[in-house]
Amino acid sequence: MAKDKASTTQDQLDFNSFKQQVINDYRLACISREASLLGRKEVLTGKAKFGIFGDGKELAQIALAKQFQNGDFRSGYYRDQTLMMAIGELNVDQYFAGLYAHTDVNIEPQSAGRQMGGHYSTRNLDANGQWKNLMAQKNSSADISPTAGQMPRLLGLAQASKVYREHPTLKELEYFKNFTNGGNEVAFGTIGDASTSEGPFWETMNAAGVLQVPMVMSVWDDGYGISVPRELQTTKGSISEALAGFQRNSEKLGFEILVTKGWDYAHLCETYEKAVQIARTEHVPVLVHVKEVNQPQGHSTSGSHERYKSPERLEWESTFDCVVKFKEWILSFAEKGLVLASSEDLESIEKEAKEAVRTAKNNAWQAFVADIQQDKDALLAILNSFSSAHPLHETCSLAAQQLAKEKDSIRRDLLQVARAILRKSLGDQSPERQALVSWIAQIQDKAQDRYSSHLHSESAQRAAAIATIPVQYAPEQQLEDGRIILRENYRKLLETRPEVLVFGEDAGKIGGVNQSLEGLQEQFGALRVSDTGIRECTIIGQGIGMAMRGLRPIAEIQYLDYLLYAVQIMSDDLATVQYRTKGGQKAPLIVSTRGHRLEGIWHSGSPMGMIINSLRGIHVCVPRNMTKAAAFYNTLLQADEPALVIEPLNGYRTKERMPLNFGEFTQALGVPEIVKEGSDLTLVSYGSTFNICELAVAQLEELGISVELIDAQTLLPFDIHHMIGASVAKTNALLIVDEDVSSGASAFMLDQILVKQGAYNFLDSAPQTMAAKDHRPAYGSDGDYFSKPNLDDIIEKVLDMMHDLDPESFPKVY
Ligand SMILES: Cc1ncc(C[n+]2csc(CCOP(=O)(O)OP(=O)(O)O)c2C)c(N)n1
């Protein structure tokens, strides 16, 4: 009897808490939906520039969020507002602040107004750029707009859990308790049905199946990618059917594939509970194909879906709207004699949601406007202060009147007025004009912080703060192959830093195609020195995700020519992490590759112009030998920024002196080395070509020409102390030699030296560049000789330049 009573009470408690949960979920669904509806209006009335919303996807995200724990990570896309709200990382004020592009990070923490609305992230670093305790919060890596661009990083976020679970020592270290609890964290991916057509999706899914990482991948299948239907996107018109071969079975590892419907609350909750249980405990990746999802307002604010959806489809969408269905489901409990909520209850929740969203939107708008109004008031005061004696008195008061009348001015409007007045008063020294100059300077200064800070880390560990520590050598000069220098340096790094992981194609068992990791897998295990599939894009993704979770990955791209497969994700994701979060996240990934001249079209490329133009935000190191390369790895591991190191491909068997202080010597970035002093001409180069320049300079010396030879060492950053400009001031002549195509990296360097450093002032002759031929480099030694700058070319180029300066002493070669 007593037992029955207790269980009834328990049942009642369970029912009450279930009821409360359902009501809360309904409230959130209504709030999120209302935010989408009002958001669209804000764009259509011109207050926001562009809108892309999460309407239609609310229920699935609410179900997913129930399983999202502290320490977990999201890597998703622009439809995930409800998920972000459900995990407590986005409120409605912030949602609208993002839509308006509010630049105050405290008001708009997702990106400080840098990304369009719908691009979400959490603050994983404190104001000083130091890691927060990621185990005390729910984490979202910062979204990017390119469809499927979130996928490669997702792989790394999930892999980090595997590393933490299986690593012999990391989980015991206090520092890593801020990143993991024994590797139990799940990485949640989200993607639209159409974006599964992208290569990075397939690459990621395959790699996740191979690596067996705890990833729960949700596909929000609303049947369209903008206007293009699912049938034109996916084999069999179904991502779960197309991926059926990934399903694990009793004999083979793989994915667990679950299918559910976007309007079916109960089944969604059940499905996510199961999915996350599998991923979290077994470290098995799970695909959740959420079918029958819709988009009540169409794709975005840039067009209406009536253009491409049939009337039947549109009708289906309104009948199977997930909020409508959820409401029906709640009310249907009455038929079972249980009451979750009455229709009046639900209507009042809907009403409250509308009201709450309207208030939040108004607050966000007021905050956005107030921020600019302060600057506007200051400008109006200055314009009104132009005294009646001033020739621009009338112009300024008219401008002030007009500006004061304008509603919702943005800073661009204010600056356009102020700068036009400056141009009308050139030469005027009046205090009024001075005040205007100061006002503009102050706005520009703040704009630097608002729009241009954090291209790189601004923390105490920024690469720029790391000085050179010289290499120490033994007195007797022991010479070794370049690859041995790298190998011994890696050995030291792996010994002293348990969080360092090296991986790439052939990097594990055989220790790299050039043997620079020889024997290291044997010594440190396959978790830390590992082989990957041939999939450059997701090798980078592994690195980005793991770097975002406190590990220090070094991702190998086998050859520089194959960096093209990785450049998209390096450019869109890695290079922008700090910038697009305004310092809220970082991914200090080191990408290691090898390139420049060797053999044939796809093993001799040096596409440096492409790299430095697409990878701003990543440091680019171009060492001339392996000791320099090792110094860069040592530097970069002390720093908290992403970087690319390009080892000179022909240097693995070249002899170098054996250093004593492996793992310790460093090379400051942006500091060239004057390898030989000279007085007639400054010759700048880097990487493999530098070594040919060195040979040329020795021969030129015999011809009576004194060349100052400078190794740029890094292209990004480039010569921060203007050493090359100072050299040109001494020699008055400049030649830049590299093996990129013409006007590639050489044009960049020329601009830096002549324009930025002002070296054109010191030139006595035209500056010159020498690059490779514009075609890809041909195979064989003759192919190299005729495709790339060779020793003879360089010597003759310098002789030509000397002839122009002094024809008597230096007759023409030809
Ligand atoms: C690489 C890339 N190509 C094209 C686009 C333009 N674009 C943005 S969203 C989109 C459709 C995506 O559809 P889907 O993945 O089904 O997501 P949904 O918007 O339907 O949720 C396209 C083509 C893009 N952002 N990135």
Ligand SMILES: [Mg+2]
């Ligand atoms: Mg879609």
